[in-house]
Amino acid sequence: MPEDIRLTVDAQPHTAAAGTTAGEALAAAGVKGAVAVRLNELAPMRDLSTVLDDGDVVESIPMATDDGRSILRHSAAHVMAQAVQDLFPGTSLGIGPPITDGFYYDFAPERPFTPEDLAAIEKRMTDIVRQRQHFRRRVVSDADARAELAHEPFKLELLGLSQGPGSGGALSSAEGADPGALLGVEGAASEVGGPEITLYDNVVAGEQVWTDLCRGPHLPTTRDIPAFTLLRSAAAYWRGSEKNPQLQRIYGTAWESRDAQKAYLERQAEAERRDHRRLGAELDLFSFPDEIGSGLAVFHPKGGAVRLAMEDYSRRKHLDAGYEFVNTPHITKGQLFETSGHLDWYAEGMFPKMAVDGGDYYLKPMNCPMHNLVFRSRGRSYRELPLRLFEFGTVYRYEKSGVVHGLTRARGFTQDDAHIYCTREQMRDELTSLLTFVLELLGDYGLDDFYLELSTKDPVKFVGTDEDWELATETLRSVAEASGLALVPDPGGAAFYGPKISVQARDAIGRTWQMSTIQLDFALPERFDLTYQAGDGSRQRPVMIHRALFGSIERFFAVLLEHYAGAFPAWLAPVQVVGIPIADTHVDYLREVAGTLAAQGIRVEVDDSDDRMQKKIRTAQKQKVPFMLIVGDDDVAAGAVSFRYRDNSQNNGVPIAAAVEEIVEAVNSRR
RNA sequence: GCCGCCUUAGCUCAGUCGGCAGAGCGUCUCACUCGUAAUGAGAAGGUCCGGGGUUCGAUUCCCCGAGGCGGCUCCA
Numbered sequence A: 001m002p003e004d005i006r007l008t009v010d011a012q013p014h015t016a017a018a019g020t021t022a023g024e025a026l027a028a029a030g031v032k033g034a035v036a037v038r039l040n041e042l043a044p045m046r047d048l049s050t051v052l053d054d055g056d057v058v059e060s061i062p063m064a065t066d067d068g069r070s071i072l073r074h075s076a077a078h079v080m081a082q083a084v085q086d087l088f089p090g091t092s093l094g095i096g097p098p099i100t101d102g103f104y105y106d107f108a109p110e111r112p113f114t115p116e117d118l119a120a121i122e123k124r125m126t127d128i129v130r131q132r133q134h135f136r137r138r139v140v141s142d143a144d145a146r147a148e149l150a151h152e153p154f155k156l157e158l159l160g161l162s163q164g165p166g167s168g169g170a171l172s173s174a175e176g177a178d179p180g181a182l183l184g185v186e187g188a189a190s191e192v193g194g195p196e197i198t199l200y201d202n203v204v205a206g207e208q209v210w211t212d213l214c215r216g217p218h219l220p221t222t223r224d225i226p227a228f229t230l231l232r233s234a235a236a237y238w239r240g241s242e243k244n245p246q247l248q249r250i251y252g253t254a255w256e257s258r259d260a261q262k263a264y265l266e267r268q269a270e271a272e273r274r275d276h277r278r279l280g281a282e283l284d285l286f287s288f289p290d291e292i293g294s295g296l297a298v299f300h301p302k303g304g305a306v307r308l309a310m311e312d313y314s315r316r317k318h319l320d321a322g323y324e325f326v327n328t329p330h331i332t333k334g335q336l337f338e339t340s341g342h343l344d345w346y347a348e349g350m351f352p353k354m355a356v357d358g359g360d361y362y363l364k365p366m367n368c369p370m371h372n373l374v375f376r377s378r379g380r381s382y383r384e385l386p387l388r389l390f391e392f393g394t395v396y397r398y399e400k401s402g403v404v405h406g407l408t409r410a411r412g413f414t415q416d417d418a419h420i421y422c423t424r425e426q427m428r429d430e431l432t433s434l435l436t437f438v439l440e441l442l443g444d445y446g447l448d449d450f451y452l453e454l455s456t457k458d459p460v461k462f463v464g465t466d467e468d469w470e471l472a473t474e475t476l477r478s479v480a481e482a483s484g485l486a487l488v489p490d491p492g493g494a495a496f497y498g499p500k501i502s503v504q505a506r507d508a509i510g511r512t513w514q515m516s517t518i519q520l521d522f523a524l525p526e527r528f529d530l531t532y533q534a535g536d537g538s539r540q541r542p543v544m545i546h547r548a549l550f551g552s553i554e555r556f557f558a559v560l561l562e563h564y565a566g567a568f569p570a571w572l573a574p575v576q577v578v579g580i581p582i583a584d585t586h587v588d589y590l591r592e593v594a595g596t597l598a599a600q601g602i603r604v605e606v607d608d609s610d611d612r613m614q615k616k617i618r619t620a621q622k623q624k625v626p627f628m629l630i631v632g633d634d635d636v637a638a639g640a641v642s643f644r645y646r647d648n649s650q651n652n653g654v655p656i657a658a659a660v661e662e663i664v665e666a667v668n669s670r671r
Numbered sequence B: 001g002c003c004g005c006c007u008u009a010g011c012u013c014a015g016u017c018g019g020c021a022g023a024g025c026g027u028c029u030c031a032c033u034c035g036u037a038a039u040g041a042g043a044a045g046g047u048c049c050g051g052g053g054u055u056c057g058a059u060u061c062c063c064c065g066a067g068g069c070g071g072c073u074c075c076a
Helices: A022-028 A066-087 A115-130 A142-148 A153-162 A179-183 A258-273 A276-282 A301-320 A334-340 A368-375 A424-444 A466-482 A523-527 A553-563 A584-599 A613-622 A633-638 A656-668
Strands: A004-009 A012-017 A034-039 A057-062 A102-108 A134-140 A197-204 A207-213 A227-237 A246-255 A331-333 A354-356 A359-363 A387-396 A412-422 A450-455 A487-490 A500-506 A512-521 A543-548 A577-581 A604-606 A627-631 A640-645 A650-655
Touching: A004 A022, A012 A022, A022 A034, A022 A057, A034 A066, A057 A066, A066 A102, A066 A115, A066 A197, A066 A207, A066 A227, A066 A246, A102 A227, A115 A227, A134 A142, A142 A153, A142 A197, A153 A207, A227 A258, A246 A258, A276 A553, A301 A412, A301 A424, A301 A553, A331 A334, A334 A359, A334 A368, A334 A523, A368 A387, A368 A412, A368 A523, A368 A543, A412 A424, A412 A553, A424 A466, A424 A500, A424 A512, A424 A543, A450 A466, A466 A487, A466 A500, A466 A512, A512 A523, A512 A553, A523 A543, A577 A584, A577 A613, A584 A604, A584 A627, A584 A633, A584 A656, A613 A627, A627 A633, A627 A656, A633 A640, A633 A650, A640 A656, A650 A656
Parallel strands: A004 A057, A450 A487, A577 A604, A577 A627
Antiparallel strands: A004 A012, A034 A057, A102 A246, A134 A197, A197 A207, A227 A246, A331 A359, A354 A359, A387 A412, A412 A543, A450 A500, A500 A512, A512 A543, A627 A640, A640 A650
16 A cells, blocks of 8 residues: 655645656646756756656646756767767767757767758658657666677776766756866766766657767657757767867757747757858958968958948047057067977967077967067056057968868958956956957947956966966956956866956857957066066066956957958948949939038948939848938939938938938947 | 768859750840839850869769868867
8 A cells, every 4th residue: 555745846735645756746736838857956957757756846847948958969969970870880989969959969870971961861860750659767787788788898998987986966956067177078967967877768668769878867758859950960079179089079069949949950050140250251351362361361442441440449448548559470489489488389370480580480379579679678667557559450260171161260460459468466457458348349349248257277288387377366356256247157268367257248149259369478578578667676577467358359340240240340341332323314413412411521432323212222231221211303303311210110211411410420329 | 070962154043864054033235214122125254163083975874172161070
C-alpha cells in the first residue's frame, strides 16, 4: 500500500501517490507545456520522468523559456547525432550542446559532410521525430560507461575529464555560468559534469535504438520537438584547441513552434540583408580590390563622405574634451617595438619585417609607441597632465587568412586612438569622465544600448608586475561598476600591457559589437622610461590610458551601416538630398536650390539623367537618400519644392527657404 | 593558419554530361518630357580568377596558387 507524498508544484501544495513522476505531478496540477522541471530550487534541471520524493518542490520549465529551449535543442542535437550514426555508421561523436538560438553536434566522419548529406540527415531526423522515441535516463558506473562507449574515443576522453577534482555536483543548470569552463571546453558540461554518470537511451516500442553519454535533461520523446532545421556544417577543433584534430560540426536550430522558427529564420535573413559587405557594394561606399590584398579596403566617394562626417564630429568633440591632435608615421624601425614589447608579445599579429638600410622596419600594429615618443620629446611637467594625445592612426595587423571579414576584421584600419598620460591620483577621475565621454559620443551616433566587459590579465602574455596589474584591474573595475552598466568578466582577455574595459553596444537588431576599449597601463611608461616633474621637483612616472572609441573607424562604420540598414541619419548620409525634376525644364531651377543647399554644407545632387521621374525616385529610394526634392511646373510657379522623404511620405509645395531650413536643421541636429 | 564550399560581363546569377558563352540590372546612344518605387528601342561589354597537367580540343576534369563565403582558433 503506497503512502502519499507531499509536494509543492509551481508554488501550490499537492499530494500524490508515492512513485509519482514530475510529469504526472504537473499533469495532476494542471500545468501544461513543461519540458522538464527544476527540483528544490537550485538543484539541476530534471526530466519529467523523475520520480519525486516526499517534500519535493517542483518548478515546471516551459519550452518557450531559455532553459526550455536549451533542453529542446539538446534533444534535437541527440536526434541529429542518431540520424548521423544511422546514415554514416562508424562516425564517432564529439559534443552536442545547445547554444544561443540553436545547437550543434561534432562528429568524426570518414569524410566531411556535403550539403546533400545535411538534407539526408534532416530527413532521417524527421523520421526519428515521427517515431516518438522516448529519451530514457540511465545511471551507470564509470566502468560500465567506459564499456558501453568503448567505440567512442571522444566520449571516453570526456569521461576521463569528468573525474578531475571538483568536477561534478557543482553544476546546476545547462544555462549556468559557463559550466564548460570547468572542463576547458564549451558544451562539454552537457555530456558529463553532473554528480553521476548518465546515459540517455532512445527507446521505441521497448527497444533501445540509440544511446549517448549525456547529463540531460531531455524532452520526454522525440515527438515533442515541434520545429527544427539544420543550418550548415563546418569544421571545429576538438575541445577548442587548434592542436587537436578537427571534427565536423553540424549546426541546427530548434524552436517551440514552427512560427517561432520562422521568425528566427526571418531575423537571420534580415541580418543578411543588412550585411555591411552587401550594403557597401549596393550603396557604392567601399570595396576590397583583390589587387590590393585581403582585408584592405578602399573607400569610394560616398563612403568617404560618411567617414568624413563621422570623423569631423568626433574631432570636434575631442577638441572640446581637451584632446590634442598628433600625427605619426605608419612604419618604424624595429627597435621601437622591442622597447614597447610588441616584438616579444605581439609579433604574430604584425606584418613581417622589411629590410631597409641594413635595419628592420615594421608596419605599426598600434599607435601607442609613437605617442610615447611624442610625450618623451621634451621634459614634461605635472602641470601638463592629464596630457591627451589623439590621432586617427592607421595600423596594420597580420590577420590570419581565415579570419578576415569585411570592415569588421581587416588587416589595415584606422583607430580613433588616444593616449592619456596622467598621475596615479588623476587616473580614477580621468577614467570616470572618459567612460561618460565614450557613452555620450556613441549615443550621438545612434547607439545607446551598452554593457561593459572587463578583460583581465592573460597569465602567460603580460608585462609588468602583479601589483600593478592588480591595481589597474581594480581601478577599472570600480569605475566600470560606478557606471551602473552591466559588467561581464573576460578573464585572460587583456592586452599584454594592461587590463581593459570594453564597451559592447547592441545594434538595432540585437547583435552586440565590441566598440570602445579603455586600457590602463603602468607597463609602457616604465618601458619607455616616461617621466614628468612633480610639484616637489621629483621625477615621477605617469600612468597611461589607451583608449579608442570607435575601436576602428572601419569597424564602427560597418556597425553603423548595419545598425541603420544603410539608411544613415541625414547628418551621416553620403547624399543627403537628391533633386528630381519632373521634366528637363525644371533642372535649372533645381540646380539653384541645390546651390543654396550646398552653400550650407549640404551634400546634394540633382538627377538630370534621361530616366523618367518615377525611375529617379526609385533610384534615390534604393540609395536610401533622406530627402528627395521634386520639382514640376507647380513648384516653379510657387517658388517651392516638394519633399519626398525616405519613409515614402511627402510634403508638397514647400517654399524654398523653408525647405532649406528644414534640411539644414535636420542635419545639424543629427536626427 | 585549419576544414568545407565557391570564383562566368561593372553587379546578381544561368549554362556548357569536354566542342570557340547567356539573362536581368547597371553603363552608353537615340527617341520620349512625364507629379511621387522600373518608358521604349538599340549598342558596347567576358583570355568563364591565375598558373600547370590530362586531352585532338579545357570555362567544364585533375593539381598548385590567389580571392571570396561559412565555421574553428585568434581578435579592433
